Amino acid sequence: MRVMILGGDGYLGWPTAMAFRNAGYEVCAVDNYLRRRIASETNSDALMANPLLPERAALFERLTGGEIEVAVGDCCDFDFLSGLVRTFAPDVVVHYAEQPSAPYSMMGYDEARTTLSNNLIATFNAVWAVMRHAPACHIIKLGTMGEYGTPDIDIEEGWVEIHHKGRSDRFLFPRQAGSLYHTTKVLDTDLLWFYVRIHGLRVTDLMQGPVYGLSTDEADLDPQLMPNFHYDDIFGTVVNRFLVQAAAEVPLTVYGKGGQTRGYLNIRDTLQCIALAAANPPAPGELRILNQFTETFSVNQLAERVQRVGRHMGLRVDVQNIDNPRKEMEEHYYNPAHHGLIELGLEPHVMTDEVVAAMLEQVLPHRNRIAVERILPRVRWR
Numbered sequence: 001m002r003v004m005i006l007g008g009d010g011y012l013g014w015p016t017a018m019a020f021r022n023a024g025y026e027v028c029a030v031d032n033y034l035r036r037r038i039a040s041e042t043n044s045d046a047l048m049a050n051p052l053l054p055e056r057a058a059l060f061e062r063l064t065g066g067e068i069e070v071a072v073g074d075c076c077d078f079d080f081l082s083g084l085v086r087t088f089a090p091d092v093v094v095h096y097a098e099q100p101s102a103p104y105s106m107m108g109y110d111e112a113r114t115t116l117s118n119n120l121i122a123t124f125n126a127v128w129a130v131m132r133h134a135p136a137c138h139i140i141k142l143g144t145m146g147e148y149g150t151p152d153i154d155i156e157e158g159w160v161e162i163h164h165k166g167r168s169d170r171f172l173f174p175r176q177a178g179s180l181y182h183t184t185k186v187l188d189t190d191l192l193w194f195y196v197r198i199h200g201l202r203v204t205d206l207m208q209g210p211v212y213g214l215s216t217d218e219a220d221l222d223p224q225l226m227p228n229f230h231y232d233d234i235f236g237t238v239v240n241r242f243l244v245q246a247a248a249e250v251p252l253t254v255y256g257k258g259g260q261t262r263g264y265l266n267i268r269d270t271l272q273c274i275a276l277a278a279a280n281p282p283a284p285g286e287l288r289i290l291n292q293f294t295e296t297f298s299v300n301q302l303a304e305r306v307q308r309v310g311r312h313m314g315l316r317v318d319v320q321n322i323d324n325p326r327k328e329m330e331e332h333y334y335n336p337a338h339h340g341l342i343e344l345g346l347e348p349h350v351m352t353d354e355v356v357a358a359m360l361e362q363v364l365p366h367r368n369r370i371a372v373e374r375i376l377p378r379v380r381w382r
Protein backbone atom coordinates (compact mmCIF):
# COMPACT_ATOMS: atom_id res chain seq x y z
CA MET A 1 0.00 0.00 0.00
CA ARG A 2 1.17 3.51 -0.82
CA VAL A 3 0.12 6.40 1.37
CA MET A 4 0.61 10.10 0.73
CA ILE A 5 0.43 12.39 3.76
CA LEU A 6 -0.50 15.99 2.93
CA GLY A 7 0.73 18.15 5.83
CA GLY A 8 3.45 15.62 6.66
CA ASP A 9 5.54 18.09 8.69
CA GLY A 10 2.69 18.85 11.10
CA TYR A 11 1.88 17.79 14.64
CA LEU A 12 -0.15 14.83 13.34
CA GLY A 13 1.35 14.44 9.87
CA TRP A 14 4.87 13.55 10.93
CA PRO A 15 3.91 10.85 13.49
CA THR A 16 1.42 9.49 10.93
CA ALA A 17 4.14 9.24 8.29
CA MET A 18 6.45 7.35 10.67
CA ALA A 19 3.68 5.01 11.86
CA PHE A 20 2.62 4.06 8.31
CA ARG A 21 6.25 3.49 7.32
CA ASN A 22 6.80 1.23 10.32
CA ALA A 23 3.63 -0.66 9.41
CA GLY A 24 5.15 -1.47 6.00
CA TYR A 25 3.53 1.18 3.77
CA GLU A 26 5.41 3.19 1.14
CA VAL A 27 5.07 6.77 2.43
CA CYS A 28 5.36 10.19 0.82
CA ALA A 29 5.16 13.21 3.18
CA VAL A 30 4.19 16.54 1.59
CA ASP A 31 4.38 19.96 3.26
CA ASN A 32 5.08 23.62 2.47
CA TYR A 33 5.93 24.60 6.09
CA LEU A 34 2.94 26.95 6.32
CA ARG A 35 2.63 26.10 10.00
CA ARG A 36 6.24 27.00 10.72
CA ARG A 37 5.89 30.27 8.77
CA ILE A 38 2.73 31.38 10.61
CA ALA A 39 4.23 30.36 13.96
CA SER A 40 7.29 32.48 13.30
CA GLU A 41 5.21 35.47 12.07
CA THR A 42 2.96 35.38 15.15
CA ASN A 43 5.71 34.69 17.71
CA SER A 44 4.23 31.25 18.37
CA ASP A 45 7.18 28.94 17.78
CA ALA A 46 7.07 25.42 19.22
CA LEU A 47 8.61 24.81 22.65
CA MET A 48 11.12 22.24 21.37
CA ALA A 49 12.89 22.70 18.04
CA ASN A 50 11.83 20.26 15.30
CA PRO A 51 14.20 19.49 12.41
CA LEU A 52 12.90 20.12 8.90
CA LEU A 53 11.18 17.29 7.08
CA PRO A 54 14.21 15.96 5.08
CA GLU A 55 16.33 15.89 8.27
CA ARG A 56 13.62 14.13 10.26
CA ALA A 57 13.15 11.60 7.47
CA ALA A 58 16.93 10.98 7.26
CA LEU A 59 17.13 10.43 11.04
CA PHE A 60 14.12 8.10 10.96
CA GLU A 61 15.76 6.09 8.17
CA ARG A 62 19.05 5.86 10.10
CA LEU A 63 17.20 4.55 13.17
CA THR A 64 14.71 2.19 11.53
CA GLY A 65 15.88 1.56 7.96
CA GLY A 66 12.51 2.84 6.71
CA GLU A 67 12.56 5.43 3.95
CA ILE A 68 9.99 8.25 3.96
CA GLU A 69 9.82 10.13 0.67
CA VAL A 70 9.61 13.89 1.22
CA ALA A 71 8.14 16.54 -1.07
CA VAL A 72 8.30 20.18 -0.03
CA GLY A 73 5.64 22.19 -1.85
CA ASP A 74 2.21 23.76 -1.72
CA CYS A 75 -0.94 21.65 -2.09
CA CYS A 76 -2.62 24.80 -3.42
CA ASP A 77 -0.31 24.52 -6.45
CA PHE A 78 -2.26 22.07 -8.61
CA ASP A 79 0.61 21.27 -10.98
CA PHE A 80 2.81 20.34 -8.02
CA LEU A 81 0.19 18.21 -6.26
CA SER A 82 -1.25 16.48 -9.32
CA GLY A 83 2.30 15.71 -10.55
CA LEU A 84 3.08 14.07 -7.22
CA VAL A 85 -0.11 12.03 -7.21
CA ARG A 86 0.58 10.91 -10.77
CA THR A 87 4.11 9.73 -10.03
CA PHE A 88 3.61 8.36 -6.49
CA ALA A 89 0.24 6.70 -7.34
CA PRO A 90 -1.12 6.52 -3.77
CA ASP A 91 -3.72 4.01 -2.58
CA VAL A 92 -4.51 6.37 0.30
CA VAL A 93 -4.15 10.14 0.67
CA VAL A 94 -4.30 11.43 4.25
CA HIS A 95 -5.16 15.11 4.00
CA TYR A 96 -3.99 17.16 7.01
CA ALA A 97 -2.67 20.13 5.00
CA GLU A 98 -4.72 22.98 6.36
CA GLN A 99 -4.31 26.10 8.48
CA PRO A 100 -5.68 24.68 11.77
CA SER A 101 -5.67 27.64 14.16
CA ALA A 102 -9.07 29.11 15.05
CA PRO A 103 -7.55 32.26 16.64
CA TYR A 104 -5.32 32.86 13.58
CA SER A 105 -8.37 32.64 11.32
CA MET A 106 -10.06 35.33 13.46
CA MET A 107 -7.14 37.82 13.56
CA GLY A 108 -8.13 39.97 10.58
CA TYR A 109 -8.83 40.00 6.85
CA ASP A 110 -5.43 38.71 5.66
CA GLU A 111 -5.36 35.78 8.09
CA ALA A 112 -9.01 34.92 7.38
CA ARG A 113 -8.38 34.96 3.64
CA THR A 114 -5.23 32.81 3.99
CA THR A 115 -7.20 30.28 6.03
CA LEU A 116 -10.18 30.20 3.67
CA SER A 117 -8.22 29.96 0.44
CA ASN A 118 -5.52 27.60 1.74
CA ASN A 119 -7.93 25.12 3.27
CA LEU A 120 -10.49 25.03 0.49
CA ILE A 121 -8.03 25.02 -2.40
CA ALA A 122 -5.85 22.34 -0.78
CA THR A 123 -8.94 20.12 -0.44
CA PHE A 124 -10.17 20.96 -3.95
CA ASN A 125 -6.74 20.19 -5.45
CA ALA A 126 -6.48 16.92 -3.52
CA VAL A 127 -9.85 15.86 -4.92
CA TRP A 128 -8.92 16.80 -8.49
CA ALA A 129 -5.45 15.24 -8.33
CA VAL A 130 -7.02 11.99 -7.16
CA MET A 131 -9.82 12.11 -9.75
CA ARG A 132 -7.28 12.68 -12.54
CA HIS A 133 -4.51 10.28 -11.58
CA ALA A 134 -5.67 7.82 -8.89
CA PRO A 135 -9.49 7.57 -9.01
CA ALA A 136 -9.60 4.42 -6.83
CA CYS A 137 -7.55 6.12 -4.11
CA HIS A 138 -9.16 6.53 -0.67
CA ILE A 139 -9.00 10.12 0.65
CA ILE A 140 -8.87 10.35 4.45
CA LYS A 141 -9.64 13.95 5.32
CA LEU A 142 -9.27 15.54 8.73
CA GLY A 143 -12.33 17.50 9.73
CA THR A 144 -13.14 18.60 13.26
CA MET A 145 -15.81 18.04 15.88
CA GLY A 146 -15.98 21.85 15.87
CA GLU A 147 -17.92 21.60 12.59
CA TYR A 148 -21.02 20.64 14.57
CA GLY A 149 -20.69 23.40 17.17
CA THR A 150 -22.62 22.85 20.39
CA PRO A 151 -26.27 22.28 19.43
CA ASP A 152 -28.82 21.62 22.15
CA ILE A 153 -29.50 18.12 20.77
CA ASP A 154 -27.42 14.92 20.51
CA ILE A 155 -24.75 15.11 17.77
CA GLU A 156 -24.86 12.16 15.38
CA GLU A 157 -21.96 10.64 13.47
CA GLY A 158 -22.01 12.85 10.39
CA TRP A 159 -25.53 12.18 9.17
CA VAL A 160 -29.09 12.57 10.42
CA GLU A 161 -32.42 11.16 9.24
CA ILE A 162 -34.90 14.01 8.84
CA HIS A 163 -38.65 13.38 8.86
CA HIS A 164 -40.51 16.23 7.24
CA LYS A 165 -44.19 16.44 6.34
CA GLY A 166 -44.64 12.71 6.29
CA ARG A 167 -41.48 11.90 4.30
CA SER A 168 -37.90 11.25 5.37
CA ASP A 169 -34.36 11.40 3.96
CA ARG A 170 -30.74 11.31 5.19
CA PHE A 171 -28.71 14.53 5.28
CA LEU A 172 -25.42 15.80 6.63
CA PHE A 173 -25.93 16.57 10.31
CA PRO A 174 -26.40 20.37 10.69
CA ARG A 175 -23.15 22.22 11.17
CA GLN A 176 -22.64 25.60 12.86
CA ALA A 177 -18.98 26.32 13.50
CA GLY A 178 -17.63 28.89 15.96
CA SER A 179 -14.62 30.23 14.01
CA LEU A 180 -13.67 30.84 10.40
CA TYR A 181 -11.18 27.95 10.59
CA HIS A 182 -13.92 25.57 11.71
CA THR A 183 -16.19 26.98 8.98
CA THR A 184 -13.59 26.06 6.33
CA LYS A 185 -13.88 22.48 7.58
CA VAL A 186 -17.67 22.63 7.13
CA LEU A 187 -17.15 23.90 3.57
CA ASP A 188 -14.58 21.12 2.95
CA THR A 189 -17.13 18.53 4.02
CA ASP A 190 -19.70 19.91 1.59
CA LEU A 191 -17.11 19.99 -1.20
CA LEU A 192 -16.14 16.38 -0.55
CA TRP A 193 -19.77 15.28 -0.40
CA PHE A 194 -20.40 16.95 -3.77
CA TYR A 195 -17.48 15.12 -5.46
CA VAL A 196 -18.33 11.82 -3.78
CA ARG A 197 -21.96 12.07 -4.98
CA ILE A 198 -21.12 13.11 -8.50
CA HIS A 199 -17.82 11.36 -9.21
CA GLY A 200 -17.94 8.28 -6.99
CA LEU A 201 -14.84 9.10 -4.91
CA ARG A 202 -14.20 7.12 -1.74
CA VAL A 203 -13.72 9.49 1.19
CA THR A 204 -13.49 9.22 4.98
CA ASP A 205 -14.05 12.55 6.73
CA LEU A 206 -12.89 12.35 10.33
CA MET A 207 -14.51 14.77 12.77
CA GLN A 208 -11.62 14.93 15.18
CA GLY A 209 -11.54 16.54 18.61
CA PRO A 210 -8.46 18.26 20.08
CA VAL A 211 -5.51 15.87 20.25
CA TYR A 212 -2.98 15.77 23.10
CA GLY A 213 0.31 13.98 23.69
CA LEU A 214 3.81 13.73 22.27
CA SER A 215 4.50 10.05 22.72
CA THR A 216 4.13 7.52 19.91
CA ASP A 217 6.12 4.34 19.30
CA GLU A 218 8.23 6.06 16.64
CA ALA A 219 8.45 9.54 18.21
CA ASP A 220 9.84 7.95 21.36
CA LEU A 221 12.86 6.62 19.41
CA ASP A 222 14.63 10.01 19.50
CA PRO A 223 13.77 13.52 20.82
CA GLN A 224 14.39 14.85 17.29
CA LEU A 225 11.50 12.72 16.00
CA MET A 226 8.98 14.27 18.41
CA PRO A 227 5.91 15.97 16.98
CA ASN A 228 5.79 19.76 17.30
CA PHE A 229 4.53 21.14 20.60
CA HIS A 230 2.92 24.58 20.53
CA TYR A 231 1.67 26.17 23.73
CA ASP A 232 0.72 29.70 22.69
CA ASP A 233 -2.79 31.11 22.18
CA ILE A 234 -2.57 30.70 18.39
CA PHE A 235 -1.55 27.06 17.94
CA GLY A 236 -1.56 25.66 21.48
CA THR A 237 -4.58 23.59 22.43
CA VAL A 238 -6.04 24.06 25.89
CA VAL A 239 -4.25 20.94 27.14
CA ASN A 240 -0.86 22.20 25.96
CA ARG A 241 -1.46 25.67 27.39
CA PHE A 242 -2.35 24.22 30.80
CA LEU A 243 0.66 21.86 30.83
CA VAL A 244 3.03 24.71 30.07
CA GLN A 245 1.40 27.06 32.57
CA ALA A 246 1.72 24.34 35.23
CA ALA A 247 5.39 23.78 34.33
CA ALA A 248 6.06 27.55 34.47
CA GLU A 249 4.07 27.84 37.73
CA VAL A 250 1.78 30.57 36.41
CA PRO A 251 -2.01 30.21 36.81
CA LEU A 252 -3.89 28.01 34.34
CA THR A 253 -6.10 30.46 32.45
CA VAL A 254 -9.66 29.20 31.96
CA TYR A 255 -11.61 31.14 29.32
CA GLY A 256 -14.86 32.39 30.92
CA LYS A 257 -16.83 29.95 33.08
CA GLY A 258 -14.91 26.91 31.80
CA GLY A 259 -17.95 24.73 31.08
CA GLN A 260 -16.99 24.47 27.37
CA THR A 261 -17.02 20.72 26.72
CA ARG A 262 -15.30 18.99 23.81
CA GLY A 263 -14.22 15.47 22.81
CA TYR A 264 -10.47 14.83 23.19
CA LEU A 265 -8.09 12.04 22.18
CA ASN A 266 -4.52 10.89 22.66
CA ILE A 267 -2.20 11.21 19.63
CA ARG A 268 -1.73 7.43 19.80
CA ASP A 269 -5.45 7.10 19.13
CA THR A 270 -5.27 9.49 16.17
CA LEU A 271 -2.69 7.11 14.68
CA GLN A 272 -4.92 4.12 15.39
CA CYS A 273 -7.95 5.86 13.84
CA ILE A 274 -6.09 6.77 10.64
CA ALA A 275 -4.69 3.24 10.36
CA LEU A 276 -8.15 1.73 10.89
CA ALA A 277 -9.70 4.06 8.34
CA ALA A 278 -6.98 3.19 5.80
CA ALA A 279 -7.39 -0.55 6.37
CA ASN A 280 -11.19 -0.35 5.98
CA PRO A 281 -11.90 1.95 3.02
CA PRO A 282 -15.44 3.03 2.18
CA ALA A 283 -17.04 1.91 -1.07
CA PRO A 284 -16.70 4.14 -4.14
CA GLY A 285 -19.37 6.84 -3.92
CA GLU A 286 -19.48 6.72 -0.11
CA LEU A 287 -18.66 9.65 2.18
CA ARG A 288 -18.00 7.96 5.51
CA ILE A 289 -18.01 10.35 8.45
CA LEU A 290 -16.63 9.25 11.82
CA ASN A 291 -16.48 11.23 15.05
CA GLN A 292 -12.89 10.88 16.22
CA PHE A 293 -12.50 11.37 19.97
CA THR A 294 -12.45 9.08 22.97
CA GLU A 295 -13.52 11.15 26.01
CA THR A 296 -15.25 14.46 26.67
CA PHE A 297 -13.97 17.01 29.20
CA SER A 298 -14.97 20.53 30.13
CA VAL A 299 -12.18 23.12 30.37
CA ASN A 300 -12.71 23.16 34.15
CA GLN A 301 -12.23 19.39 34.33
CA LEU A 302 -8.97 19.66 32.36
CA ALA A 303 -7.74 22.47 34.61
CA GLU A 304 -8.58 20.44 37.75
CA ARG A 305 -6.73 17.44 36.37
CA VAL A 306 -3.56 19.32 35.41
CA GLN A 307 -3.66 21.14 38.75
CA ARG A 308 -4.01 17.88 40.72
CA VAL A 309 -1.19 16.16 38.85
CA GLY A 310 1.06 19.23 38.88
CA ARG A 311 0.64 19.71 42.62
CA HIS A 312 1.38 16.03 43.17
CA MET A 313 4.66 16.63 41.30
CA GLY A 314 5.51 19.52 43.65
CA LEU A 315 4.54 22.37 41.31
CA ARG A 316 2.63 25.46 42.46
CA VAL A 317 -0.46 25.29 40.21
CA ASP A 318 -3.35 27.77 40.51
CA VAL A 319 -6.37 28.24 38.26
CA GLN A 320 -7.68 31.62 37.14
CA ASN A 321 -10.85 32.42 35.16
CA ILE A 322 -10.23 35.15 32.58
CA ASP A 323 -12.45 37.03 30.13
CA ASN A 324 -13.30 34.69 27.23
CA PRO A 325 -11.71 35.97 23.98
CA ARG A 326 -14.01 33.70 21.94
CA LYS A 327 -17.72 33.81 21.22
CA GLU A 328 -18.92 30.44 22.47
CA MET A 329 -21.30 28.93 24.99
CA GLU A 330 -19.60 28.47 28.35
CA GLU A 331 -22.24 26.09 29.68
CA HIS A 332 -24.08 23.82 27.27
CA TYR A 333 -25.47 20.38 26.48
CA TYR A 334 -22.95 18.08 24.72
CA ASN A 335 -23.63 14.50 23.76
CA PRO A 336 -21.89 13.48 20.51
CA ALA A 337 -22.03 9.91 19.18
CA HIS A 338 -18.71 8.14 18.58
CA HIS A 339 -19.17 4.46 17.87
CA GLY A 340 -17.88 4.06 14.28
CA LEU A 341 -14.18 3.94 15.10
CA ILE A 342 -14.75 1.70 18.12
CA GLU A 343 -16.62 -0.68 15.80
CA LEU A 344 -13.62 -0.64 13.46
CA GLY A 345 -11.40 -1.70 16.39
CA LEU A 346 -10.16 1.47 18.14
CA GLU A 347 -8.82 0.73 21.63
CA PRO A 348 -8.72 4.09 23.43
CA HIS A 349 -5.81 5.38 25.49
CA VAL A 350 -7.61 7.49 28.09
CA MET A 351 -6.26 10.57 29.87
CA THR A 352 -5.21 9.14 33.21
CA ASP A 353 -3.21 11.09 35.80
CA GLU A 354 -0.18 9.05 34.68
CA VAL A 355 -0.64 10.27 31.10
CA VAL A 356 -0.85 13.90 32.28
CA ALA A 357 2.23 13.39 34.48
CA ALA A 358 4.16 11.91 31.54
CA MET A 359 3.29 14.94 29.38
CA LEU A 360 4.41 17.30 32.17
CA GLU A 361 7.67 15.36 32.47
CA GLN A 362 8.29 16.02 28.77
CA VAL A 363 7.66 19.76 29.18
CA LEU A 364 9.58 20.39 32.40
CA PRO A 365 13.13 20.09 30.96
CA HIS A 366 12.23 22.98 28.60
CA ARG A 367 10.65 25.28 31.19
CA ASN A 368 13.37 27.93 30.88
CA ARG A 369 12.35 28.45 27.22
CA ILE A 370 8.67 29.10 28.03
CA ALA A 371 7.49 32.61 27.07
CA VAL A 372 4.47 32.90 29.37
CA GLU A 373 3.11 36.05 27.69
CA ARG A 374 2.40 34.01 24.54
CA ILE A 375 -0.12 31.86 26.38
CA LEU A 376 -2.56 34.67 27.19
CA PRO A 377 -5.14 35.42 24.47
CA ARG A 378 -3.85 37.83 21.83
CA VAL A 379 -6.84 37.44 19.48
CA ARG A 380 -10.46 38.34 20.30
CA TRP A 381 -13.49 37.17 18.33
CA ARG A 382 -15.08 40.65 18.27
Ligand SMILES: NC(=O)c1ccc[n+]([C@@H]2O[C@H](COP(=O)([O-])OP(=O)(O)OC[C@H]3O[C@@H](n4cnc5c(N)ncnc54)[C@H](O)[C@@H]3O)[C@@H](O)[C@H]2O)c1
Binds near residue numbers: 007012075095099211
Ligand atom coordinates in the same frame (compact mmCIF):
# COMPACT_ATOMS: atom_id res chain seq x y z
N1 LIG B 1 -4.29 18.72 16.31
C1 LIG B 1 -5.57 18.72 16.64
O1 LIG B 1 -5.91 18.73 17.83
C2 LIG B 1 -6.62 18.64 15.56
C3 LIG B 1 -7.96 18.47 15.95
C4 LIG B 1 -8.93 18.39 14.96
C5 LIG B 1 -8.58 18.48 13.63
N2 LIG B 1 -7.27 18.67 13.29
C6 LIG B 1 -6.93 18.75 11.87
O2 LIG B 1 -5.92 17.81 11.59
C7 LIG B 1 -5.03 18.33 10.62
C8 LIG B 1 -3.62 18.29 11.16
O3 LIG B 1 -3.56 19.07 12.35
P1 LIG B 1 -2.19 19.40 13.05
O4 LIG B 1 -2.49 19.71 14.46
O5 LIG B 1 -1.22 18.35 12.70
O6 LIG B 1 -1.81 20.77 12.33
P2 LIG B 1 -0.37 21.26 11.81
O7 LIG B 1 -0.53 22.70 11.47
O8 LIG B 1 0.68 20.89 12.77
O9 LIG B 1 -0.20 20.39 10.49
C9 LIG B 1 -0.72 20.79 9.25
C10 LIG B 1 0.46 20.77 8.28
O10 LIG B 1 -0.04 21.07 6.98
C11 LIG B 1 0.87 21.92 6.35
N3 LIG B 1 0.13 22.68 5.33
C12 LIG B 1 -0.89 23.55 5.50
N4 LIG B 1 -1.28 24.01 4.32
C13 LIG B 1 -0.51 23.41 3.37
C14 LIG B 1 -0.45 23.51 1.97
N5 LIG B 1 -1.24 24.34 1.28
N6 LIG B 1 0.45 22.74 1.31
C15 LIG B 1 1.29 21.89 2.00
N7 LIG B 1 1.27 21.78 3.35
C16 LIG B 1 0.38 22.55 4.01
C17 LIG B 1 1.41 22.82 7.45
O11 LIG B 1 2.65 23.39 7.12
C18 LIG B 1 1.51 21.83 8.62
O12 LIG B 1 2.78 21.24 8.70
C19 LIG B 1 -5.50 19.73 10.28
O13 LIG B 1 -6.28 19.69 9.12
C20 LIG B 1 -6.35 20.10 11.47
O14 LIG B 1 -7.35 21.01 11.13
C21 LIG B 1 -6.29 18.75 14.24
